[in-house]
Amino acid sequence: MTLYRKELGRVLKSLIFLLAAAGIVLFAYTQGVFPPHSTITKPEPGASYGTKASGDPALIMPEAAESLFVQYSVNQYTTYPNGFLKYVKLNQADRAKMDEIIAELSVDALSEDTRETDDTPATDNGSLQINGDSLQQNGDGSFQIITPDGETPIDFQFNTAITWERFSDLMAQADDLLGGGSDFSETWMSHRFGQIPVTYEEALADYELTVSHDKMTGAHARLFSDYMGIILGLLPVFPAVFLCLSDRKNIASMLYTRRISSARFILARFLALVTAVMLPVLIMCAVLTGIHVADYGLGNIDILAYFKYAFFWMLPTAMASTAVGLFFTTLTNTPVAIAVQLLWWFVDTLGGNGVYSFLGVRKLQVIPRHNALGKTQAYLDYLPDLIQNRIEITLITVLLVAFTVFVFSAKRRGLLHVSVFKRSKVQSAV
Amino acid sequence: MSLYLSVVKYNLRFNLLPHIAAALGLMLLTPVLFGITALDAMTVAYPLELSLPFLGVILLTPVYTPEQDPGLSDTVRVRKTPHLLICGIRIIIAVVFMFMFIFGFVLLMSALESEVSIAHALASYANAVFLGGLGILASAISGHAVIGYMVPVLYFVMDLMGSLGSFTMFTMMRNGTMDGKWVLFIIGLCCIAASVWSRDIITKRK
Numbered sequence: 001m002t003l004y005r006k007e008l009g010r011v012l013k014s015l016i017f018l019l020a021a022a023g024i025v026l027f028a029y030t031q032g033v034f035p036p037h038s039t040i041t042k043p044e045p046g047a048s049y050g051t052k053a054s055g056d057p058a059l060i061m062p063e064a065a066e067s068l069f070v071q072y073s074v075n076q077y078t079t080y081p082n083g084f085l086k087y088v089k090l091n092q093a094d095r096a097k098m099d100e101i102i103a104e105l106s107v108d109a110l111s112e113d114t115r116e117t118d119d120t121p122a123t124d125n126g127s128l129q130i131n132g133d134s135l136q137q138n139g140d141g142s143f144q145i146i147t148p149d150g151e152t153p154i155d156f157q158f159n160t161a162i163t164w165e166r167f168s169d170l171m172a173q174a175d176d177l178l179g180g181g182s183d184f185s186e187t188w189m190s191h192r193f194g195q196i197p198v199t200y201e202e203a204l205a206d207y208e209l210t211v212s213h214d215k216m217t218g219a220h221a222r223l224f225s226d227y228m229g230i231i232l233g234l235l236p237v238f239p240a241v242f243l244c245l246s247d248r249k250n251i252a253s254m255l256y257t258r259r260i261s262s263a264r265f266i267l268a269r270f271l272a273l274v275t276a277v278m279l280p281v282l283i284m285c286a287v288l289t290g291i292h293v294a295d296y297g298l299g300n301i302d303i304l305a306y307f308k309y310a311f312f313w314m315l316p317t318a319m320a321s322t323a324v325g326l327f328f329t330t331l332t333n334t335p336v337a338i339a340v341q342l343l344w345w346f347v348d349t350l351g352g353n354g355v356y357s358f359l360g361v362r363k364l365q366v367i368p369r370h371n372a373l374g375k376t377q378a379y380l381d382y383l384p385d386l387i388q389n390r391i392e393i394t395l396i397t398v399l400l401v402a403f404t405v406f407v408f409s410a411k412r413r414g415l416l417h418v419s420v421f422k423r424s425k426v427q428s429a430v
Numbered sequence: 431m432s433l434y435l436s437v438v439k440y441n442l443r444f445n446l447l448p449h450i451a452a453a454l455g456l457m458l459l460t461p462v463l464f465g466i467t468a469l470d471a472m473t474v475a476y477p478l479e480l481s482l483p484f485l486g487v488i489l490l491t492p493v494y495t496p497e498q499d500p501g502l503s504d505t506v507r508v509r510k511t512p513h514l515l516i517c518g519i520r521i522i523i524a525v526v527f528m529f530m531f532i533f534g535f536v537l538l539m540s541a542l543e544s545e546v547s548i549a550h551a552l553a554s555y556a557n558a559v560f561l562g563g564l565g566i567l568a569s570a571i572s573g574h575a576v577i578g579y580m581v582p583v584l585y586f587v588m589d590l591m592g593s594l595g596s597f598t599m600f601t602m603m604r605n606g607t608m609d610g611k612w613v614l615f616i617i618g619l620c621c622i623a624a625s626v627w628s629r630d631i632i633t634k635r636k
């Protein structure tokens with residue numbers, strides 16, 4: 001406990017902690033969650049309440065097919081193979097395979113007659129080459145390819161006779177051709193296509209659930225957690241790296257010879273770092289609870305909601321980021337942990353080509369998202385996944401801390417010398 | 431002249447090498463994450479504004495790191511060669527490497543049929559100088575490279591998740607324009623100059 005207090009004092013008095021704390025509060029302010037820019041109000045009839053995925057094949061199939069056709073027409077496909085936007089151009093062989101998929105999806109666009117006639121526009125190995133200017137949307141939602149020299153345009157009309165199973169199979173083939181991560185993969189298709197408006201009754205039901213289940217502050221706390229996760233998934237790595245590198249400069253040799261066990265030392269440091277980065281968050285939680293008491297009244301809110309979300313939602317994120325900082329800095333004696341965490345943050349935050357970027361959680365996602373005030377039913381739906389995710393992230397953290405203990409212990413005993421990291425050691429140039 | 435060449439040689443060998451390796455690592459990772467083939471004029475902005483500006487943070491921020499060790503800074507101060515001259519040469523090397531890397535990357539994108547121009551390269555370079563400038567200034571004032579890394583990363587995140595108005599780095603991605611790039615470039619240069627000045631003051635005060 002003494003060691004924990006000493007480490008905590010060291011962190012709290014450091015310049016980097018003050019900057020990180022200021023960064024966390026400033027981020028919350030710029031994102032409009034501290035103080036909250038919006039309040040929960042009962043929906044009024046006749047307003048717009050957003051959209052939701054219908055999951056209806058009759059709506060999904062034509063939209064997805066048309067989207068594929070548009071991208072096929074210009075041979076430029078939007079994919080997210082690593083979570084980041086990537087445009088794919090197919091080669092001749094793959095285009096020929098895509099021709100067959102498009103032909104099966106359409107009523108007559110690429111019928112055998114059209115594709116095999118010599119005077120069809122710009123054919124090459126059975127594929128159509130069409131630039132963006134040659135594509136036009138018709139009033140009925142179908143697409144038309146305008147061919148040069150006034151020849152007959154080619155229409156794309158979705159083949160409604162196709163079954164959902166066959167359609168899914170064709171789209172999976174298309175996704176494979178594109179290298180995965182496209183809108184046409186099974187995971188994303190139902191999220192991207194077939195969206196329908198949320199009705200007044202549904203919006204009202206969600207409001208009532210927010211009042212009864214969340215007691216207002218729960219919904220606010222989720223939105224707060226959504227934004228705080230973004231910053232807590234990255235900033236805590238800096239104090240961790242800073243503290244470990246400060247040891248290297250000043251007291252590493254003294255630390256190594258102390259009688260304290262490596263596990264106790266690393267654990268005390270880890271807990272001190274996590275406490276420090278959570279401190280500004282907890283203070284903001286207290287202030288926000290006070291603001292909501294004034295807004296909604298003490299009897300109408302869950303006074304502990306912000307703190308529940310701080311521990312359940314935000315703490316694992318902050319712990320993971322801190323653990324990455326501790327582990328990689330102890331291992332390499334370099335700030336490489338910053339690059340590692342930044343990469344993880346990038347893939348996590350900007351990754352994903354659909355709803356998970358704003359709502360929900362995917363496997364091993366360090367920063368869960370809930371970019372909405374309300375949507376309580378959606379939260380309750382993904383809650384089991386979220387619990388599993390938070391446990392997984394905590395386990396990763398525990399593993400990283402255990403590895404840090406092992407590495408630190410090995411270094412104390414003079415067993416771990418990685419020469420490649422010594423190159424970065426400070427040396428006078430002249 | 432031989433002194434300057436010697437400074438360049440030793441800096442490349444002992445100080446800059448790991449950072450150049452990190453910069454190359456970033457450049458290898460960028461096509462994997464974003465893809466750089468056959469992008470149109472709007473989508474080339476993703477790798478150029480989201481990824482390449484970190485070259486500035488990687489190469490410029492650690493310029494003062496070697497002498498931030500208390501023992502070494504005492505030694506450096508008593509040397510005949512002015513410390514700021516050494517730092518100036520390091521900054522020039524970093525800036526030149528940034529230029530070569532970004533323009534080389536843009537040339538590669540162009541060869542891969544992406545719609546990039548010199549303006550795109552200059553815009554990405556302006557962002558890199560800006561982020562690197564923030565990093566080197568924070569590092570010089572605080573005396574810690576880690577703080578130097580944190581400040582530009584924090585700026586990047588806040589700008590990406592919201593928007594910092596006239597000082598946003600992401601005009602190409604958001605509007606398809608180069609608005610404000612010159613402002614960022616000049617701020618970046620001012621930050622670099624301010625870092626040298628503050629380093630001079632801090633060194634003399636000790």
